[in-house]
Amino acid sequence: MSEIPKVLRYTEEHEWVREEESEGVVSIGITDYAQGELGDVVFVELPSAGDTFDRMEVFGTIEAVKAVSELYCPVSGEIVAVNESLDQDPAAVNTDPYGEGWMVQVKLGDVAQLDELLTADEYLEHIEG
Secondary structure (H helix, E strand, O other): OOOOOOOOEEOOOOEEEEEOOOOOEEEEEEOHHHHHHHOOEEEEEOOOOOOEEOOOOEEEEEEEOOOEEEEEOOOOEEEEEEOOHHHHOOOHHHHOOOOOOOOEEEEEOOHHHHHHOEOHHHHHHHHHO
16 A cells, blocks of 8 residues: 555645645655556656746656656646755655655745645545546
8 A cells, every 4th residue: 555645735647745834835746656656766857946837737757667757747836946866866756755755846826726636535546546
């Protein structure tokens, strides 16, 4: 069974969103379920700080031994931080998807978009569906 923290919000494309201490800033990564489906992650291509994205726009790619997948931005906003350590250790996405495996932080364009994301229970229903 995949880990699905209750404090996070989710997309049907398997990204997670965590509100941070800084108001209007969220961290984004892929779920434990997604990393399990992908297998061993060997490369992550992420945007640069200052880049802006619309909700569900592709913001990068993740490459595993089995496949390459696009990463979708769950909310609109500006990238304010990128997890540069994934350049050296992309496997952190496998070993700690909700911690060291975070990908980007986004300054939200519209805080109300968080309410449109799935809860942990809704995400569990989605992956079990």
